[in-house]
Amino acid sequence: xxxxxxxxxxxxxxxxxxxxxxxxxxxxxxxxxxxxxxxxxxxxxxxxxxxxxxxxxxxxxxxxxxxxxxxxxxxxxxxxxxxxxxxxxxxxxxxxxxxxxxxxxxxxxxxxxxxxxxxxxxxxxxxxxxxxxxxxxxxxxxxxxxxxxxxxxxxxxxx
Numbered sequence: 377x378x379x380x381x382x383x384x385x386x387x388x389x390x391x392x393x394x395x396x397x398x399x400x401x402x403x404x405x406x407x408x409x410x411x412x413x414x415x416x417x418x419x420x421x422x423x424x425x426x427x428x429x430x431x432x433x434x435x436x437x438x439x440x441x442x443x444x445x446x447x448x449x450x451x452x453x454x455x456x457x458x459x460x461x462x463x464x465x466x467x468x469x470x471x472x473x474x475x476x477x478x479x480x481x482x483x484x485x486x487x488x489x490x491x492x493x494x495x496x497x498x499x500x501x502x503x504x505x506x507x508x509x510x511x512x513x514x515x516x517x518x519x520x521x522x523x524x525x526x527x528x529x530x531x532x533x534x535x
Contacts, residue, residue: 382406385397385399385406385408386408389408394408395409395466395499396408396409396466457534457535458514458515458532458533458534459509459511459532459533459534459535460517460529460530460531460532460533461493461505461507461508461509461529461530461531461532461533462527462528462529462530463496463505463524463525463526463527463528463529463530464496464503464505464526464527465496465498465503465526466498466523466524466525466526467496467497467498467499467503467523467524468496468497468498468521468522468523468524469494469495469496469518469519469520469521469522469523469524469530470494470495470496470497470502470520470521471494471516471520472495472520473495479520480492480493480494480495481493481494481513481516481531482513482516483513483514483515483516484512484513485512485513486511486512487507487510487511487512487513487533488507488510489506489507489508489509489510490506490507491506491507492504492505492506492507493505493506493507493530493531494518494530494531496524505530507533509533509535510535511533511534511535512533512534513531513532513533514532514533514534515531515532516530516531517529517530517531517532518530
């Protein structure tokens with residue numbers, strides 16, 4: 377892919393409602409992401425050694441949920457028996473329904489399958505993220521208002 381093709385891709389994203397575009401061609405991967413200010417970022421992953429990559433440039437790696445599965449629950453449990461509840465979408469994480477409300481859940485809260493854990497705002501839509509297991513919240517891994525990626529762990533739950 378040459379520079380002119382990349383510039384054309386940037387123009388397409390700028391002139392559309394797309395928030396993110398991922399283009400893969402052989403070993404080349406380009407991620408175009410629109411930021412709140414309206415700019416588009418161009419990133420290209422570095423060689424495959426994760427330790428050599430700066431944190432901001434690491435590609436998102438999915439846990440490989442089965443096709444047709446609408447699950448944000450990470451398929452593998454940690455050695456300690458904790459389950460990660462992961463983001464099913466890219467967006468902005470909110471712990472409460474409004475800035476002056478209490479958080480949906482806090483550390484040491486008991487949750488039940490179907491309880492609302494948080495909201496993820498994506499493209500001006502508020503998406504309620506529900507618990508897929510019953511258990512106790514051990515850790516909240518994301519700060520309020522922080523952007524999250526697809527399949528990023530949000531909570532650790534002890535079933």
